[in-house]
Amino acid sequence: MSGAPVRRTPLPGVLEPAGRTIGAEERAAVLRVLDSAVLCSTFGGEARALEDEMAALYGRPAMACSSGTAALHLAMAAVRFEPGDEVITTPISDFGTVAPVLAQNGVPVFADVDPVTGNLDPVAVEAAVTARTRAIVVVHLFGAPADVVGLRAVADRHGLVLIEDCAQAWLGTTASGELLGTFGDIACFSLQQYKHITAGDGGLAVTADAELESRMRLFMDKGWDRSGGRKHLVLGLNYRMTELVAAVARAQLGKVAGVVKRRQEAAGELVDALRDLGVGLPSLAGHAFWLFPLIVAGGNRRWADRLTAEGVPASAGYLERLLYANPVFAGAPVYGTSRYPLDRAYPVGLCPNAEELIDRTLVVLPWNEAYTTTDVDDIARAIRKVHADG
Ligand SMILES: *Cc1c(COP(=O)(O)O)cnc(C)c1O
Numbered sequence: 001m002s003g004a005p006v007r008r009t010p011l012p013g014v015l016e017p018a019g020r021t022i023g024a025e026e027r028a029a030v031l032r033v034l035d036s037a038v039l040c041s042t043f044g045g046e047a048r049a050l051e052d053e054m055a056a057l058y059g060r061p062a063m064a065c066s067s068g069t070a071a072l073h074l075a076m077a078a079v080r081f082e083p084g085d086e087v088i089t090t091p092i093s094d095f096g097t098v099a100p101v102l103a104q105n106g107v108p109v110f111a112d113v114d115p116v117t118g119n120l121d122p123v124a125v126e127a128a129v130t131a132r133t134r135a136i137v138v139v140h141l142f143g144a145p146a147d148v149v150g151l152r153a154v155a156d157r158h159g160l161v162l163i164e165d166c167a168q169a170w171l172g173t174t175a176s177g178e179l180l181g182t183f184g185d186i187a188c189f190s191l192q193q194y195k196h197i198t199a200g201d202g203g204l205a206v207t208a209d210a211e212l213e214s215r216m217r218l219f220m221d222k223g224w225d226r227s228g229g230r231k232h233l234v235l236g237l238n239y240r241m242t243e244l245v246a247a248v249a250r251a252q253l254g255k256v257a258g259v260v261k262r263r264q265e266a267a268g269e270l271v272d273a274l275r276d277l278g279v280g281l282p283s284l285a286g287h288a289f290w291l292f293p294l295i296v297a298g299g300n301r302r303w304a305d306r307l308t309a310e311g312v313p314a315s316a317g318y319l320e321r322l323l324y325a326n327p328v329f330a331g332a333p334v335y336g337t338s339r340y341p342l343d344r345a346y347p348v349g350l351c352p353n354a355e356e357l358i359d360r361t362l363v364v365l366p367w368n369e370a371y372t373t374t375d376v377d378d379i380a381r382a383i384r385k386v387h388a389d390g
Helices: 024-036 046-058 068-079 099-103 122-127 148-158 210-220 243-253 256-274 300-309 352-361 373-388
Strands: 062-065 086-089 107-110 133-139 161-165 186-190 203-206 291-295 362-366
Touching (some): 024 243, 046 243, 062 068, 062 210, 068 099, 068 133, 068 161, 068 210, 148 161, 300 352, 300 362, 352 362
Parallel strands (some): 086 107, 086 133, 133 161
Antiparallel strands (some): 062 203, 186 203
């Protein structure tokens, strides 16, 4: 490594005020709820108002719940598959994408991804369909649009439910400008601390299907429809969002378009600055830029270490390991001392493109709406320096 680090002061990040859009609106929202003394959304108006505002943004009914994982669990419960049925998904995602499959006694089946974007490959998904497949969960990784048109066609050919995990893809679109989250039967969003907008934890789901919506609402609230009496119609948990969270989420939702726009502009600047370099850069079209991915030759761990040493924090592969390489899939008990519902091994080599990305070629940079042109310039110079050092 040559000389002083390119960047001497920390870039704004999601664990500090400078890297989050939390301000007067969120402060007022919290106080409004506290002053009302109604903190539970069953009795207040904030979560219902958040649902209306989300519905207006996505053009279909919305449900507020306690996390992105909870939203995906609502979706899995609403699919109403049988124990032992299969759900096809990607091995590159947060554990929240697959935990709900296991929680509903389903078997996650991992299909391989596109070697450049890391998004599910519809051909690999179709090849993984069996007589037990009931649903596909597609993740728009880092905010890049997955091939939802191709996946919708696969789902329709085989009678499967398509769920979009939009936790990283707030207001992302396809290359032709259609909103991600409107291709799936259900789409799920997260308000966790690291996402585009946050209320600490929180989730939202949207669906245009009234039957799915009603099953999700029941599952979120103890199977209790609240229209009369205290009757529990089905198994349900308590995944309600609180009023404090909902009030903050409403203020944040009002800022999400600006957050995404700023992230896209900054990403465009970085792509322009690096276009001639010969590292793999993300396609800008429709990308919501939760993170900024690079595809490198010569070892992603070395790249991540070198960039971090230059003052530009980077991580190799986004995940330490693919979802299926975690102990829970590799032999640990799932329920009690049993592996049920898992009925198969998930060997190394299952998804070669995904393994290549995580182990060798993918480097991800945290991305933030607060990045200035100077910040992006420093990031570009650090990448050029690491590239030049070979
Ligand atoms: C964050 C995330 C989740 C889980 O959301 P939580 O709110 O943390 O439960 C699920 N899927 C993806 C792709 C995520 O990035």
